[in-house]
Amino acid sequence: MERIDQDHRPSRPTVVTIGNFDGVHIGHQALLRRAQAESRKHHLDMVVMTFDPHPMTVLRPQMPLSLITPTDLKLHYLAEAGVPWVDILAFTKDLAMVPPLAFLQLYLVERLKVQSVVIGYNFTFGSGGTGNADTIQKWGQAQNIAVHVIDPIQDQEPAHKVVSSTRIRQLIKEGQVTLAKGDLGHPFAVQASVVAGDARGRQLGIPTANIFPPSNQIMPPFGVYAGFLNYRGTSVEAVANWGIRPTFAGSDPVLEVHILDGTSWSFDEPVRFDFIEHLRPEIKFASPGELVHQIEKDVERARTLLRKARPR
Numbered sequence: 660m661e662r663i664d665q666d667h668r669p670s671r672p673t674v675v676t677i678g679n680f681d682g683v684h685i686g687h688q689a690l691l692r693r694a695q696a697e698s699r700k701h702h703l704d705m706v707v708m709t710f711d712p713h714p715m716t717v718l719r720p721q722m723p724l725s726l727i728t729p730t731d732l733k734l735h736y737l738a739e740a741g742v743p744w745v746d747i748l749a750f751t752k753d754l755a756m757v758p759p760l761a762f763l764q765l766y767l768v769e770r771l772k773v774q775s776v777v778i779g780y781n782f783t784f785g786s787g788g789t790g791n792a793d794t795i796q797k798w799g800q801a802q803n804i805a806v807h808v809i810d811p812i813q814d815q816e817p818a819h820k821v822v823s824s825t826r827i828r829q830l831i832k833e834g835q836v837t838l839a840k841g842d843l844g845h846p847f848a849v850q851a852s853v854v855a856g857d858a859r860g861r862q863l864g865i866p867t868a869n870i871f872p873p874s875n876q877i878m879p880p881f882g883v884y885a886g887f888l889n890y891r892g893t894s895v896e897a898v899a900n901w902g903i904r905p906t907f908a909g910s911d912p913v914l915e916v917h918i919l920d921g922t923s924w925s926f927d928e929p930v931r932f933d934f935i936e937h938l939r940p941e942i943k944f945a946s947p948g949e950l951v952h953q954i955e956k957d958v959e960r961a962r963t964l965l966r967k968a969r970p971r
Contacts, residue, residue, distance in 0.1 A: 660738040663746040663771075669704035673744075674775035675767055677708045678782060681824040682727035683736035685844040686779065686812040691740050693807055694777040706771055707742050709733070710750040716875075717750050725877035727827055727843075732850045735931070739845075746771065759790025763798055775805040814842050834880045836934040846886065846933035849876065849914060853928050865954055867900075867915035868924050870932065879934065881912070881941040885961035887969075888916050890930040895922055896969075898954070898961040899932055905943035906950050919958060919965075935968045 661667065674697040676690045691707070698705040715724045728736060730747070737745055748754065748766065757765070762785050767773040776795060784790040792808045799806035811821040820826060822842045830839040831847055839847050853868045868888065872878055881902035888897040899916040903909040916932050924930065938957055944950040 660734070660742055661744050663706065663744055668746075668771065669706065669744055671702070671704045672772045672774040673706045674698050674701070674703040674777065675706045675708055675746075675771055675773050676777040677784070678779060679713055679824070680707065680709050680728075680733055680737065681713065682827050682843055683733060683740065683845075684727075684822055684824065684827055684842055685814075686809075686822045688740060688844055689809050689812055690777050690779060691737075691742065693809060694775075695741065697775045697777065697805070697807070701775065703774055704744060705742065706744040706746055707737055708746045708748065708766070708771075711747050712750055714750050714755065717752060718755060724875075725828065726873075726875055727824060727831065727847065727877060729850075729873045729876050732848065732931075735850065736845065756786045759785030759794050760798060761785075762790065763795065768802070773804060775807070777807045777809065779809050780811055828877050831877050831879050834882065834937050836879055836884065837936055840935070846935055847879075848931050848933045849873075849878075850929065850931040853924055853926050853930055855926050865917050865951065866921075867917045868930060870914040870916060870930065871912075872914060878912075879937070883938040883941065883957050884934050884936065885938055885957075885964045885968075886916075886935045887933045887965070888918055888924075888930055889933065890924060890928060893922075894933075894969075895920060896962065896965045897932065898938070898957050899934075900941060902941035905941065906947065917954070917958070919962060936964050 674694050676694040680687050694705050697703060711730050713724055713726060776799060778792055778795060780792060782792055796806045813819050814822050827839050827842050836847050849870060849872045851870045851872060853870060884899050886897055886899060887894045896919040897916050899914055901914045903912055914932060938960060
């Protein structure tokens with residue numbers, strides 16, 4: 660996937676889909692599929708236009724927003740979906756003040772030579788959020804530019820609720836990572852580099868890769884989770900403790916990932932942990948021995964769950 664900048668952009672006219680794409684969930688994936696279909700049908704270059712930082716962090720700084728997918732992780736899922744070009748606009752107060760029609764002319768027509776636009780039904784843009792799907796459709800008719808508005812996507816039974824980044828954040832906050840996976844179309848994940856710890860896990864015979872999630876990412880409640888650790892192009896079964904390690908009087912939250920088959924990793928190595936299922940809350944044990952005994956149980960339960968969850 661290639662990044663657009665002043666000197667590097669597609670040579671052909673484009674189909675552009677615009678949004679924040681936090682989570683790159685199944686609703687976003689519907690936009691991507693439609694844009695890809697338009698690209699093939701009309702021989703256009705496909706571009707995803709998104710923003711960094713998230714507009715709400717600029718427009719409402721008093722209401723901090725925790726992301727499902729910070730930028731690096733969002734780019735990972737966009738690339739995984741087959742997106743060839745991404746245009747990341749720096750969201751500033753000045754950009755927020757650009758009127759809707761001026762935004763379309765500057766950033767879609769002049770910057771990207773757009774011929775087709777794909778947006779979600781609830782997309783808003785421009786000064787005061789006054790631009791919406793209707794604005795773009797009327798503009799497209801006047802400019803002879805095709806505009807495709809994608810209807811809301813509902814999640815699976817039994818909820819049948821509209822999939823949204825807001826709903827997924829709430830599911831993650833509640834620790835419902837399995838339900839969040841259904842709305843995302845992929846597991847909720849944390850991506851960061853492995854950092855050196857105090858080696859206590861190795862001393863107990865349960866070595867862990869220690870990861871500090873990005874500070875702007877939403878996280879589930881403290882607890883133990885079964886999942887997959889992805890690195891060097893491989894995916895291995897793992898169990899992770901997210902929390903403060905109360906048995907050892909810890910205070911700083913850290914994600915400690917134990918690989919079930921004992922494969923090693925390198926410090927400062929970028930990895931991604933996919934949360935598959937919540938196993939139990941984080942607990943303070945009376946002794947390290949009791950903790951080890953419980954982790955052994957966690958490992959066996961995780962093995963059973965992950966064998967069923969691994970993609971075929």
